[in-house]
Amino acid sequence: MEKMWRIVAIGTVFLFVSSVVMFAGGRAEPVDDEVRHIRLWQHLDAPDEPYFYDLIDRFNQEHPDIEVEFELVPWGGAYDLYTTSLVAGDAADVIFYATPAWGSAFWEMGVLEPLDDYVAEWPGADQIVDVAWEGSRAATDEPIFGVPIMTLPGYLYYRADWFEQLGLDPPETREAFLEAAKRITEEIDGAYGFGMRGARGGTGMMLSFVLPTVDNQWFDADGRSTFRRPEAIEAARWYVDLFREHGVTPPSAPSDGFSEIIEGFQSGLTGMLVHHIMSAEGHVAALGDDAVGISKMPSVNGERWVEAGMHHYVIARDSQHKDAAFTFVSWITEPEQAAFYGRYVGAIPVVQNVEEVEPYFAENRFARTAAESTAFAYNPPYIETLGEFWEQSWPANFQRALIGEISVEEMMEQFARTVEGR
Amino acid sequence: MLGLSYPQQRKVSPYLLLLPAFLAIAGVIAYPIFRAVVMSFQSYSLMRPADIGFIGLGNYVRAIRDEVFWLSLRNTAVYVFASVGFQFLLGFGLALVLNKRSLLSTVSKNLMLIPWVIPGVLGAFMWRWLFNANYGLINDVLLRLGILSERIAWLSRADTAMSAVILTTVWRGMPFFALMLLAGLQAVPDDLYEAARMDGARRWQQLLYVTVPVIMPVIVTTTLLRIIWTANFVDLIYLMTEGGPGYSTQVLSVYTFMTARSTLNYGYSAALSIFLTLFLMLVVLMYIGRARKEGIL
Numbered sequence: 079m080e081k082m083w084r085i086v087a088i089g090t091v092f093l094f095v096s097s098v099v100m101f102a103g104g105r106a107e108p109v110d111d112e113v114r115h116i117r118l119w120q121h122l123d124a125p126d127e128p129y130f131y132d133l134i135d136r137f138n139q140e141h142p143d144i145e146v147e148f149e150l151v152p153w154g155g156a157y158d159l160y161t162t163s164l165v166a167g168d169a170a171d172v173i174f175y176a177t178p179a180w181g182s183a184f185w186e187m188g189v190l191e192p193l194d195d196y197v198a199e200w201p202g203a204d205q206i207v208d209v210a211w212e213g214s215r216a217a218t219d220e221p222i223f224g225v226p227i228m229t230l231p232g233y234l235y236y237r238a239d240w241f242e243q244l245g246l247d248p249p250e251t252r253e254a255f256l257e258a259a260k261r262i263t264e265e266i267d268g269a270y271g272f273g274m275r276g277a278r279g280g281t282g283m284m285l286s287f288v289l290p291t292v293d294n295q296w297f298d299a300d301g302r303s304t305f306r307r308p309e310a311i312e313a314a315r316w317y318v319d320l321f322r323e324h325g326v327t328p329p330s331a332p333s334d335g336f337s338e339i340i341e342g343f344q345s346g347l348t349g350m351l352v353h354h355i356m357s358a359e360g361h362v363a364a365l366g367d368d369a370v371g372i373s374k375m376p377s378v379n380g381e382r383w384v385e386a387g388m389h390h391y392v393i394a395r396d397s398q399h400k401d402a403a404f405t406f407v408s409w410i411t412e413p414e415q416a417a418f419y420g421r422y423v424g425a426i427p428v429v430q431n432v433e434e435v436e437p438y439f440a441e442n443r444f445a446r447t448a449a450e451s452t453a454f455a456y457n458p459p460y461i462e463t464l465g466e467f468w469e470q471s472w473p474a475n476f477q478r479a480l481i482g483e484i485s486v487e488e489m490m491e492q493f494a495r496t497v498e499g500r
Numbered sequence: 501m502l503g504l505s506y507p508q509q510r511k512v513s514p515y516l517l518l519l520p521a522f523l524a525i526a527g528v529i530a531y532p533i534f535r536a537v538v539m540s541f542q543s544y545s546l547m548r549p550a551d552i553g554f555i556g557l558g559n560y561v562r563a564i565r566d567e568v569f570w571l572s573l574r575n576t577a578v579y580v581f582a583s584v585g586f587q588f589l590l591g592f593g594l595a596l597v598l599n600k601r602s603l604l605s606t607v608s609k610n611l612m613l614i615p616w617v618i619p620g621v622l623g624a625f626m627w628r629w630l631f632n633a634n635y636g637l638i639n640d641v642l643l644r645l646g647i648l649s650e651r652i653a654w655l656s657r658a659d660t661a662m663s664a665v666i667l668t669t670v671w672r673g674m675p676f677f678a679l680m681l682l683a684g685l686q687a688v689p690d691d692l693y694e695a696a697r698m699d700g701a702r703r704w705q706q707l708l709y710v711t712v713p714v715i716m717p718v719i720v721t722t723t724l725l726r727i728i729w730t731a732n733f734v735d736l737i738y739l740m741t742e743g744g745p746g747y748s749t750q751v752l753s754v755y756t757f758m759t760a761r762s763t764l765n766y767g768y769s770a771a772l773s774i775f776l777t778l779f780l781m782l783v784v785l786m787y788i789g790r791a792r793k794e795g796i797l
């Protein structure tokens with residue numbers, strides 16, 4: 079019995095001690111020896127392909143004093159992991175993100191390292207196109223918090239074979255776009271003109287038809303949202319009417335997300351689609367090279383706006399090796415690496431004269447159209463409620479307007495309130 | 501040991517043996533609940549880590565003024581009532597059929613479990629594609645049978661999306677009911693039926709006056725569990741409709757999750773989840789109270 083008691087007592091003490099040790103210590107810091115270890119968190123669209131891993135190996139070989147430990151993060155869980163870890167001070171040193179709203183959110187939380195001093199001393203900074211830096215800070219007089227590497231501007235995919243059959247030209251304007259959508263819906267059996275994305279992720283698609291009517295500005299000089307302006311409301315009504323009035327989208331448009339619109343275009347359900355270069359390969363595989371046409375986003379009143387889809391690297395404020403982290407970030411965003419990466423993952427590097435670094439960006443028609451589209455590819459402005467607008471307010475209220483639960487005016491009022499942070 | 505006398509040791513030892521389990525429960529259940537309650541009284545947004553602090557009932561007042569909160573609450577009531585109701589009716593029917601001993605019932609018992617053992621995420625995606633307006637099997641079959649004349653975008657219409665989500669929930673939860681009720685049915689002593697037959701009871705009278713009263717405790721417990729689980733479901737609705745179109749399938753659990761995720765406002769999200777817990781407790785207490793009164797539990 080005495081022995082039994084001893085075991086119970088020792089066991090209990092062990093449990094206490096181990097739990098205290100487990101929860102109190104947190105992550106052990108690597109000993110600062112000659113090699114500095116930095117952790118990198120990034121998602122990959124094609125994790126099975128070797129290109130990115132090759133880049134990391136190359137960096138590690140060229141920099142014997144730094145060891146980049148790459149941790150692949152699944153896209154679906156990335157946002158939760160990054161936000162919670164950054165706030166807890168337990169994130170990787172370097173984080174890659176592809177959604178502008180994330181950068182705004184992280185910066186607002188105060189968990190990112192300002193990079194102005196590093197960028198000022200980095201000669202490679204000049205090789206990044208100026209417009210790309212706009213998404214790297216909250217406002218022109220605010221610190222830089224991210225280094226841009228590539229962009230995924232949206233453009234228009236269309237069924238070239240159907241357009242030829244119907245004698246249509248690629249639509250340059252909003253009016254020509256509607257005309258083409260109507261003709262496809264009427265004359266191609268079982269098909270609809272446009273694959274509208276009504277579920278989460280379709281915000282940029284609608285804004286491409288709305289923002290040009292208000293000079294691509296989100297806010298008036300007094301800080302009020304331009305979404306209340308009559309021309310913006312009219313443009314939004316035009317977009318909603320593609321579904322409600324003209325019926326040129328599939329009836330499932332209110333709930334159609336990424337997979338539905340891609341599948342719809344590739345299976346011959348829709349004749350036009352707004353997406354970026356990353357789906358090009360899939361369209362060609364499904365429909366054949368000749369059937370996939372591309373053109374820049376149609377203009378509205380002579381103006382164009384597309385979502386830039388800028389990708390950035392940021393450094394955590396709590397990183398123990400910020401210098402080493404910036405060495406890596408500056409290396410991977412320099413033209414040679416950025417062009418290599420952009421080519422193989424299928425995005426447009428934001429480096430000056432990219433076609434001279436890598437001729438592929440001039441030769442490949444998808445890459446060329448995407449590169450041309452960067453001229454009017456914008457990041458959403460830095461606003462605290464951007465995530466809420468993009469992920470929650472937009473899908474819910476846009477869908478309500480589509481199914482007729484609220485008017486377009488009410489929808490735009492809701493959007494205005496969200497972006498104004500009310 | 502520890503200088504304690506034998507009687508003292510006998511007194512202390514049960515608590516010592518229970519201590520590890522107690523610590524585990526305190527760590528993984530009690531503490532998170534306590535934390536959520538505290539958070540619900542705080543302005544706790546990860547967007548503003550510097551401004552975290554107590555704001556009293558601020559989050560609760562905001563919820564009461566929030567139109568989407570009330571919409572979600574109404575949807576939660578409809579969703580839970582309809583899906584648990586149908587799960588019970590169909591599950592009970594299935595249990596009665598399977599209660600006959602035959603080869604068919606053994607095979608069916610195993611097959612029946614499939615929806616229950618399929619991970620929720622997989623089930624939700626499967627049904628999302630089945631309901632797909634353009635390629636979905638459901639539209640295809642209904643068109644071929646001549647029941648529909650044109651395709652219906654089930655998940656894109658306010659009048660069909662909730663029914664589609666309820667149908668999926670019923671599909672998933674029915675096996676659980678069938679299995680639990682079947683276990684209850686198999687425990688009903690044969691002599692009760694024999695006595696009922698001798699008294700001239702017909703089949704439906706045997707069901708109503710023998711079977712149902714005997715398995716009533718099982719029915720009450722099972723429905724209670726399902727009400728709680730269904731009200732707390734996030735995966736199925738989130739993956740099928742994300743609460744849409746508009747707010748037509750937005751239930752409180754999904755609204756709570758989306759608030760936490762897209763706005764990072766954990767304080768408000770915690771208040772929403774406390775509301776959900778309170779409403780659930782109210783329903784459960786009323787339910788148990790009624791069952792006690794009827795002498796079932």
